Amino acid sequence: xxxxxxxxxxxxxxxxxxxxxxxxxxxxxxxxxxxxxxxxxxxxxxxxxxxxxxxxxxxxxxxxxxxxxxxxxxxxxxxxxxxxxxxxxxxxxxxxxxxxxxxxxxxxxxxx
Amino acid sequence: xxxxxxxxxxxxxxxxxxxxxxxxxxxxxxxxxxxxxxxxxxxxxxxxxxxxxxxxxxxxxxxxxxxxxxxxxxxxxxxxxxxxxxxxxxxxxxxxxxxxxxxxxxxxxxxx
Numbered sequence: 204x205x206x207x208x209x210x211x212x213x214x215x216x217x218x219x220x221x222x223x224x225x226x227x228x229x230x231x232x233x234x235x236x237x238x239x240x241x242x243x244x245x246x247x248x249x250x251x252x253x254x255x256x257x258x259x260x261x262x263x264x265x266x267x268x269x270x271x272x273x274x275x276x277x278x279x280x281x282x283x284x285x286x287x288x289x290x291x292x293x294x295x296x297x298x299x300x301x302x303x304x305x306x307x308x309x310x311x312x313x314x315x
Numbered sequence: 316x317x318x319x320x321x322x323x324x325x326x327x328x329x330x331x332x333x334x335x336x337x338x339x340x341x342x343x344x345x346x347x348x349x350x351x352x353x354x355x356x357x358x359x360x361x362x363x364x365x366x367x368x369x370x371x372x373x374x375x376x377x378x379x380x381x382x383x384x385x386x387x388x389x390x391x392x393x394x395x396x397x398x399x400x401x402x403x404x405x406x407x408x409x410x411x412x413x414x415x416x417x418x419x420x421x422x423x424x425x426x427x
Binding site for chain 2: 234236238244245246247248251291293301302303304305306307308
């Protein structure tokens with residue numbers, strides 16, 4: 204079963220603009236992770252944020268976590284055509300230290 | 316170093332046949348995971364190995380699915396009497412602990 208829900212389902216922006224994707228989940232979590240997937244194949248880990256963290260940065264990526272609202276956001280600044288991909292959030296529940304529960308993803312298209 | 320590899324990259328089989336999908340994790344990673352991903356969906360957890368033993372096989376959909384990891388490294392996912400509904404991308408991931416999971420490119424299984 205899927206726990207996370209990303210929105211929007213699809214996002215199309217111009218190169219150079221910022222892209223924001225949101226994720227909501229249902230149960231208490233240990234951590235939340237964002238992954239990128241190109242062409243329906245290999246998933247690449249982007250960033251992990253723990254339940255006691257509120258914000259994390261990695262290069263052009265900024266992730267926030269609001270455990271009271273059970274939601275997270277992924278911001279990609281100064282988008283590039285190469286950022287075109289599907290982005291997934293995945294949560295690790297408090298009662299499980301390994302099982303990733305995934306949302307359906309946001310399909311991001313960066314127009315050159 | 317080498318990442319997670321999966322073979323074959325594509326597998327086409329007929330309904331009712333038996334298939335084996337192989338995963339070579341990153342050397343030294345004790346945790347290994349199998350997921351299944353249908354088009355337009357996030358990955359769905361199947362099974363988790365810690366070393367040689369299946370620590371959690373609760374995601375296997377039915378008894379036609381079985382996975383082994385006899386020496387704590389390579390894993391094989393076995394599907395008996397395949398059905399058209401088994402068509403999906405089967406993803407393998409490995410991890411040195413229980414945080415970040417490193418994914419292989421997946422095996423696209425098509426059951427005709």
